[in-house]
Amino acid sequence: MTDQPTTRQTLAPEPNGKTPHDPGPPESPADAKANRTRRNRRYIIKTLSTSPTFISGAVIVLFWVFVGVAWQLVVPHDPQAVDPFHSFEPPSSTHLLGTDNLGRDVLSRVLAGAQTVLLIAPAATVLAVIFGALLGLVAGYYGGIVDIFVMRAVDVLMAIPTLIVAVLVLGILGSSLLNVIILIAVFFVPQIARTVRGSVGDEVQKGYVEAARMRGERGFYSMVIEVLPNVTSPILVEATIRLGYAVFTAATLSFLGLGLQPPSPDWGRTISEQRAYIEISPWALLAPAIALATFIVGVNLAADGLRKAFK
């Protein structure tokens, strides 16, 4: 599932923000930052606004974000209301996508189901970005033994098959929303740390960090103030890519019964629950399946657009 190729990545055109920024002529650190930011911003906005990939992705994502936040306003029925004597009904004017085995409105459940994935995936990604960036910054900035130690640990962590570990941890310790978020975050920390580490390495070589060091600024301070703003683009790109994988992972865990508790309308969970009735009411699984597919493709299109714009 979310395990990406590691060494193989060199072959596939998968730039993950490691592309070094154009160093340009020597400038004072402050000017350099300001100029670069201005130039980049204009370029990025232009690229994004003309990229059909990014726009279609963003529209899909925004649609689901809106639904996830405001589903209570748009659902035609209460997504939990049961009506066992009207179960397995095919799509009709009262139930646009039919009803499930307990007579619940499928459309309402699909709309309400957007909420959980929109909570888990971004939360896990943000957590992973915070810790991954921190690790990457520390490794890249200090270099030497710290760097070697952190990156070796990252290598080992990245080699661990994530879904197997997820099945183990959640299967044995029991699942909860929080467990799922933390677990996905832990899986994503190494990749983000590696990306950030790469970018920080490039920045550190550029002299302005050295200059700040000369001025006697202390390590952590200069790291955060000087380096962090210059590695935001790769972090942002990496975060969007991770977000796509987070949705994938969260939905998969949920499908395996390791995510949310019943009667949550969560898409992955609904698909596994309604699987038994596929011959009777295929609409009850197809609807959440298609919703999930559109959302994941949307996130990935947007990530792809961002990646190209930041190149």
Add this chain to the structure above:
Amino acid sequence: MRNYLLSRVGQIALTLLVVSLLVFVLCQVLPGNLAQTILGPHATADQVAILNHKLGADQPLWTRFFSWLKGFVTGDWGQSQLLQEPVFGLIMGRLGDSLLLAAVAFVTIVPISVIAGIAAGLKEAGPLDRFVSIGGVSLTVIPEFVSGVVLLSIFAIGLHWLPVTAVAPPGSSFGVRLEYLILPAIPLAFVLFGYIARMARAGTIDVLAQPYYRTAILKGLPRRRIVVSHVTRNALPPTVAVIAGQVTYLVGGLIVVEALFNYPGIGKLLLDSATGHDITVVQAATLTLGLIIMLANLLADVLFAVLVPRIRLGGSR
């Protein structure tokens, strides 16, 4: 190369150790104890203590960890509490079923992807190229259970072309078993479609730019034949390496696809034993899968070095 291999083997050993320790510690966290589990709820405290001693469960954690590790290496994998079967045979049997499924997945998807990739590469940036690349990306990012549900609805429920289950009746012929495996194999292989098609496409574009291609055209050889023969010769080796490197993904995919199709492979075994707290099976299955994944990754690296000379090993690190 030798140094590289050594360091990779070292890394594999380290990772496996970390994984096995993680599994072991996780299983110790579980409430209840092994002897009680074996003896059932009516056992007396004395009986439990005696069996615990026999099983070595009263030893310190490290001693138990190493004796378990030793058991694993020597093939003494214990007994499944849930299924009342020796774990070794159980895992090997399920692994065989999973390998069959994975094999069907490869055989189904590789030709399709190669053809799609070549077709896309022949008309670079054309509509087909765009379609294949967007399709490839989409299929890669969509979870297996989602594509599986869609395929089931179309081909099993709608068209009645393929069975709705993955499990052929016991005693079915090999051909019938394969027929039952087509539907589960496709979602499993979808993620590979993007990778393989991309390799084939790049290979095609590469061939088109080669001097020998122009020579061959001048000699009057048909365009398509040149491309196909050269692409299969030049792009397939890296494809094989890519596939070997995708075993990690495949194992994850197996867990999901086997759960969706209720197929009794090793993925389903791992899921059931983890949620069912069947500790001996969980431990052995995890380590087996970990070992397979690590070895496949190593194999992928070696294949790269041998088949794709222009790639420098470890270049990304």
Add this chain to the structure above:
Amino acid sequence: MADGSSIIVVQQVAQYLVNVVGSKSTLEPQLAASWTSDAKAQNWTFTLRQGVKFNTGQPMTAQDVVASFNRVLDPKNSSGALTNFEGTLGQGKVEAAGDDTVVFHLDRPYADFPYLVSPANFNTVILPANYSGDWLKNPVGTGPYTLTNYQAAQRASLKLRNDYWGQKPYLAQIDVTYYSDPKAEALALTGGAVDMAIDVDSSLYRNPSVNVIAGPSAGYLALNMQVTQKPFNDVRVRQAVALCIDRQGALQGVTQGKGTIANDHLWSQIYSIQPQGIPQRTRDIDQAKTLLAQAGYPHGFTATLTIDDEPGVPDYAALIKQNCAPAGINIDIKQLSSNAFYGTGSNTPWLQEPFTIVTWGTRPVPEQLIEASLITKGVWNSSRFSNPQFDALLAQYDATIDPAKRQQIATQAAKILHDQVPVVVAFFQDFTQATNKNVHGITPSPIGNIVLTSAWISH
């Protein structure tokens, strides 16, 4: 003796002293021609049928019967029947009185004892005295079929015996195929690869090309409320929960209507003894709210319902949650895997958590369910119900032979369960099998065993 999946095979080859048949779980002679007990229902005398032969050719004698029971009563063999006999029949308490008579000396009076030597107590098949164990390799018995082939979890073949002592069944051969996936089994049935399916996948309920044979059973989903835990320590709270449940809706949602409505006690309609005059509890949210207010929960309460993933259970939990919400009862569902839920050793959530759904299989007599789950000493008493009057009534029920008296006792005991509600029993699930249209003569068994003795196939 053997794993669960071999039960169907064993019960075609080997037989019991008595059989249980019909929609009221009636006892019928099988290997015993007749039986009587003393006035206290403590000493039971079984007279064996004459001329019964094992498939080995040797005649069945009282010695074989005694040896069969000594085998299952020996703790060394850890037979599944041991738990059923606990407190009722001890080792060495079965004696042969002549060639065709066996006497059971019980540890307590028990009017329903013959049910313990029936197919409902699976391991009590009668085998020859010289049987040496490992039945699947050595498949002996007095039944109409012999086992000709057995591959664990794959397939089995049974052939009709020429020298069978009784009325011969119609089917000359039975082939059994084991499926790990109910969908695969359903597909094999609709595709004609098999004539009959024992696990009925829900897709078959609406398939016009198959017959779904449903027979009432006493199996149910128990909604347990621990009477020792807040808020369920107040009987009004338990009654309020029971009043919230839409029983018809739950039956429809969980079993697609295959079952019968229940009234929070365990005398299902498959028993000949039926409690009288207890009004059926129906959904009444106003009444539930009133009771909650009286109990000190005017705005309801929040509780966690712990369940497992057995078929129907998560659906039932979702229905209960929705049913209870209007009364202000907010239910969070916590689902575990079946193995984690039933657990082992000191970790058995189904017995420990205050609010659970437990799946109970059918039994031929209600006291087997009640004495396990609702009396003070019950080993599986999930709701911690302890009522001395109820315990005494049950003991009296077991010791009473006269059906009229038993009915009076049953009425009193059922009334206690209905009023105290340690467990909500909303419906009893049917036992279902599915066959192709050309299969006839399959009768549902109230105890859930597969009866093929009158089955035939038309062409």
